Amino acid sequence: MKVRGVSVYRAALGAMKEGAAHAVLVVQVETDAGISGAGEIGLAYGTGGRGAVEVLLELARGHVIGRDPFRTEQIFDQMRRKTFWGHVPGPIFGAAISALDQALWDIKGKALGQPIHVLLGGACRQSLRIYCNGWYRSLGAPEAYAEAARSVVARGFDAMKFDPMKLNREGHSAYPDRRIERGHERLAIARVAAVREAVGPDVDILVEMHGNMWPMDSIHFGKQVAAYDPFFLEEVADAEDADAARQVAEGTGLPIAAGERLCTTIEFRRFFELRAISVAQPDMGIAGGFTGVRAIAALAHAYGVYVQPHNCGGPISTAACVQLSFAIPNFLIQEVFPVWPEDDRLALVDDPYERRIKDGQIALPDRPGLGVELNADYLAHCERMQA
Template identity: 50%
Template sequence: MKISKVIIHNVDYGADAHTHWQIGIVRIETDEGVQGCGEIGLAYGTGAEGGIHMARALAERFLIGRDPLQIEPIWDDMFRRTFWGQGGGPIIYGAMSAIDNALWDIKGKTLGVPVFELMAGRMRDDIRLYANGWFVGLNTPEEWAEGALKVVADGYTALKFDPFGQTPDGRWWYPRRHIDRDWALLAVRRVEAVRKAVGDDIDICLDIHGNLGTTDAIIYGRMLEASRPFFYEEPVDPLNAACMKKVSDNVKIPIAGGERLYLRYQYRPFLEQQAIDIIQPDLGLCGGLTEARKIAAYAETYNVHVQPHNCGGPVSTAACVQLDAAIPNFIIMEWFPYFADDRYAIVTDPLERRQSDGRYRVPDRPGLGVELNDDYLKRFDALVVA
């Protein structure tokens, strides 16, 4: 079997109230008719175009004519023979990740088994989820409490939000390192209102997006302790292990982070300093399934849990579920049930539509467990390498 063609689909939804949504899907085709898919983890923010064109460059140089079942050799070539792979960043690792996941998809389909069977087998039958993205447009603590109750009514036992991400006048905006006190206290009241509304049995996850300075992260983190958050995600700059450790030492909430860390090498200081309690590798950025299982095993030596970051499309979800099913230190998984666009149509039978009571049943379908929807994808531009 040889790789005969690579197509990179640019699923561009344009701007919404928060960001620009642009999902890059990599499709790898073979001369035996088996194909696999992966997703570049740059669906939001700035950089999706870079990831798409990097995927094209990698496909031209390292994929066409190769045996797709040789996953580790291809990964090693993309890492070492690009020169920049050994320095890296989200553009090159996003492209590498999508390609890697597509190769795992092909291998699973070729052998007729789910990817988790190739990664030493199934650890669990279903995956617990937390809901994100439910708070758009909310402002007052009372509005946040009402919004959270709707999420619970939809069957979720955990939810996530950034209480500092909305200004006092209702705009989505990130604060400065030293946040205005009235804004910070409003954020604390939002969390308190959500806790009071949902009760003690619902887990509250807080995402600070790395925006606070260390002092403010500690000051307001201590105020948030009474609301018993499940975790305190990226309270400070996500690349600064020492600052994260300082917050961890001074705030009695488990610290989470890792969506902007790439490969096991960047996770190393956070794990060795025990600065993070829950790591959050993005399967479309961290190096794909090949690297994610190594990161998870590395974290396991420090008794650190894994919660995959998942803020894109249904191919990302499918890859995350395969990892979740196979690793012993999985704890919970992220997803966005309230997107206004039709991104779940990227595949024909998305796992998102099979969610029940805030959980996914692990699928038994071969590969990643999803198939691309050609009728839908033809609406968008694509790059072809053959």
Template identity: 50%
Template structure:
């Protein structure tokens, strides 16, 4: 089964959450009429167009004419023969991840089974989700509490937000390394108000986006701990294992991170030094399904949990869903049910529209269980290779 063509779409939604939103979608076609879908994990922020052109170059040099079923050999080739594969970063590994996920989709379709079946079989009947993307114009603590209560009433049992990323009027801004005390106390008050609103049986996940200095991460982490956060994500620079380890020792909240780490090799020091309790590889950046399962296995050796970072489009969500159903140390999956930009229409039946009461049942369709929506994608510019 030879790879004959790749098509890449740059789906640009402009600015949302104060950053550019632009999922990049891949289709790989074969000479047997079976095709697979992938997505570059750089769906927000800057840099996705660099990854799109890296993907096109990889297609020309390493994919066309090769066996689509040889997933492991393809991953190894992209790691070893591209020269820069030995030094992982978001542009190259965003491209590699999209390729890997599309090849798993092809293989599942060719064999007529869901991808989770190829990864060792289903470990869970359904998976738990936490709601993200609900906190626009959060402002005063009471506003955050009111919205979180609505999420609980929708059936979710967990949510995530960054309590530091907006002022009292709800204006978005990243905090400085040394955050003003009034701003820090406002963040603590937001978490307190949410906890009081949702009660003790609802989990609150906190994402700090790596913005705090080590001292402030410890000071405010200790203030947040009595409100029992489910985890404290990227409290400091995501690549600084020493700072992360120090915060982990000093703050009684499980530490999470990993969306800006690529391959098992970058996760290794955080795992070996127990600097994180919950690993968060992004399936569209870490190296795809193939690499995420290896990262999960590495974490399992140290009794760590995995919560895949999932903040893109519905193709990335589909890949993450199949990985976690086959993952013994999976704990919870990030979920964005409130995107206003229409991205769920990138595929014909998005998993985001199938979740109910904060859970998702196991997919049964072959491959990733999705099909790209050509009519919708036709609105956006594309690159074709082959």
């Protein structure tokens, strides 16, 4: 079996309530045996998605088309080491490699009639604990956060994440610029307090910070929210600054999570060596797909660090995260956006995992490959680019 073609589909979606627009980028790798695989570029938001598409198509022409899709380790290594810039890929180059790797693993699973988690060594659990993200869009007052948090619990979740500083009092985007204004900080703390009071002590609340502050402000904020028992604080400093993350961990005494913008084992190694984080968050769509993130998870295991794959894109991203999370022993919890009220991205596949969540859990999947199939009717309306 050989790869015969690679296509990328761009699903341009409308702006979200806070104003940010998404464009889900899905790759389809086809073989001469009639088996195709899917992957997702982990750049559905922010800047750089189209750049990753161009890199992906170039990689496909030079290193994937004409190759045996079962040779994922060799193809991954050559995409990294035979391309010069792939040695230090960064998110754009890394996203291209990741999407191709996911698709190749999907092909392997389908060809063998097995879910990818079986190919990775087999399931370590029967279900995944899920935390809900995306539930606090456009909210302003702490009371509104409390009401929305109660609705999350009513849907069966026992864990939820939110950035209490992301929005201003009117519910519009207002990220801090390193130094947080004290009035905004008080509002953020009030939101955390309101959510904790609303959900009670048995529901985990995960506090996102998006790397927008430096250690002094993160420590000041973290000390005040520590009373509300956060499960962890996420991205407490610049994304690549392991020393700063360690400083905040020591200054607050709270577990720190980070890594969604890191791309290689070497970048993560610095965080592990410094004991800067308790939870690693590699993104399946930028950190090397199954081949890359499996290695990161193994390294994290050696340092006693949990893994929570980052997931904020389309349903192929979720499927990849789910398959990996079942197969690693140091899995902690899985991020999912169960609902995207602004768009129809879940229609990209036939049976999205987002709709399989029951009582805050996803059961062990048994369909081959990623466990989802691309919807050809949906792809027909997307922009298509081919290698």
